[in-house]
Amino acid sequence: MSVAGSQSNLAGASALEATVCGGPVLVRPAGGHVGGRTTSPKPAWLRVQGREGVLFIAGVILLWQLVSAVIPFSGHYLFPSPVLTARTLWVSLPELLVGTGYSFLILAPSLALAITLGVIWGMLVGTAPALNRMFSPFARFVSPVPPTIYIPYAIVLLPTFRSAAGFVVFIGVFWPVFLNTCSGAATLPRHYRDNARILGLRRGEYLRRVVFPATLPQIFAGISIGLVFAFIMLTVAEQFGASNGIGRFVQLYADYADYPRMVAGILYTGVVVWISMEVLECIKKRALFWLK
C-alpha cells in the first residue's frame, strides 16, 4: 500500500494528536488557547491559507500524481492517481452522501446528548465542592479509558448497531466536554462570583447567567475535542459492523479490494470532518463575540 495512503493517514493522526494533546492544556485554568485562536490576526491567517497552504497542498497532489505514475506494478489499481481518485469520488458521491446521512443519524443525537449532559454535569460538579469530591475519583479513573476499547463489547451488549455506535460516540464526546466544562467552572475568575453574590443571584440564576457564559470558551474547547472523537468512534464502529455509513463505505471497498473507492472514501471523510470543525468554529466565534 501506498505511500500517499499512509501519508494521509499519518497527517490525519498527527493532526488528531495535536488536537487531543491540546486537551490537557485546556484543562488548566482559563484558556489562553481559545483566546489565541479567536484573536489571531485575520489578514496573516488568510495569507497563509491563501498562498503557502494552497501551494503545499498542490505540491502534495503533484507528488502523489508522480508517485502513482512511477509505481510500476500497481498502476491505478492499488495506488490510484489523484485524477482517478477524484473521478471515483465524483462517481461515488451519491453513495457517500447517503452514507453520511446514516452516519449523522447516529452522530447527531449522541453528540447533542453528550454535550448537554457534559455541560450541565460539568457546571454542577465544577461549582459544588461536595459533588466534586464525590465524582472526581470516578472521573479520573474512567475518563482516560480510550473509548474505542468499548466498541466490541458495546456491539455485543446493546440490541442494535445504532444503539451501540451511539453509545460509544456518546462516551467519546461526554468526557472531554465534561472535563473541560468542569475545570472551567471550577476555575471561574473570582470577580464573576463576587458580582453574582453582590447582585444576589440564586444558584440556578448563577449557573445559567454567569457560570455558563463564563465557561463557554472551555466548553467549546471540550466540544472541538469531542467532535474529533465522535468521528473516530463512529467510523471505527462502522468498520466493525454497520450496514451503512462513511466508515462502512471505506471498509466495504477495502474488503472488495476496490482501492480507488477506498481512497476516495478516506478523502471524503477528511472533508466531512473538516467542514464539521469549521461549522463549530463559526458557532464558537458567534457565541464568544464578547471575548476580547
Place this chain on the structure above:
Amino acid sequence: MSVAEVNEVEAAQAGQGLEVSSVSFAYDGAPVLQEVDLRIAPSEFVCLLGPSGSGKSTLLRLLAGLELPDAGLISSNDEAIRGPSLERGVVFQNYSLFPWLTLAQNIQLALKKAHPQSSESWRRQHIARHLQRVGLAEVADQHPSLLSGGMQQRGAIARMLALGSPILLMDEPFGALDPVNRAKLQDLVLEIWAATRKTVVFVTHDVEEALYLADRVVMLGSSPGRIIQEITVPFARPRSRRLFKSHEFTELCERIDGYFREEMLQRIEAGIEAGIEVLPAGRA
C-alpha cells in the same frame, strides 16, 4: 413607581450606618487585618486610604459581606452582616460588569434582583434613567469590552445605583483610569452622593483623591492591616478642583504622607519588614 417616586424612595433609604468592632481577618493563615474598629455614620463619605497590603480592599470585602471576619463583628443598622445583600452595592476596580451582557442587560439584571415584581416597561424606563445619569445613554446596547475603562466604570456605577442600595462600597474604582477620566468620575460620584445622601465607603491609595472626596479619611497601615490614623477633612462642600492648589490642601497631603512615612520608618526600625512599598507615586 414613577421616576420621581423612585428618587423619593432613594432619598428615604439614604444613609445607613456601618459599624466594625474589633475585626480581625486572616487569609490562608496570614493576618490581613487586626483589631479594626470603625464606625461610619449614615450618609457619611469615608475614604479608606493606605498602601498595598494594608488590607483596605479586604476591609471593603468584609463590609460587603463577601468575606466574613475571623473575629469581631461587622454590622449595619444594628444587624450583623453575614453575607452580601442588596443593602450594599459594590463597584470593583474593574470587571464589575458581565462582558457577555450589554450595558443595558447588566443594569436590567440588577433591576430585576432589586425589584422582582417590576414590569418590563418600568425596567426599560429605569435602565434609561440610570444610564442617563452616568452619561452612557448612547451606548446602552454596547458590550462592555467595546467601552473604554472610564465608560465601564460609569456602567458599574449605574449598576450599583440600579440596586438602590443605601450603602455604596467602591474598591479603587478609578485606580486604572487616566487623570482626566478619573477627575470626571470623581465629580460624578460626588454629584450622586450629594443628590442621594447614600453612605459611601471608598477605597483608594491616592491621598489627593481621598481628600477631595471624603468627609473623613481612615488611614490603614500594613503587616498586618490596622487603622493608624483618622482625619476629618475640613474643606467645605461643594468642593472645587481649585482646592488642590490651596495651601491647606497641600499641607494636609503632606501631613498624611508624613504619617505613612513615620509608620514605615517605625516598622523598618523595628525590623519587621524592610523596603515595603508605601504609596507608590507612579500608581497614585
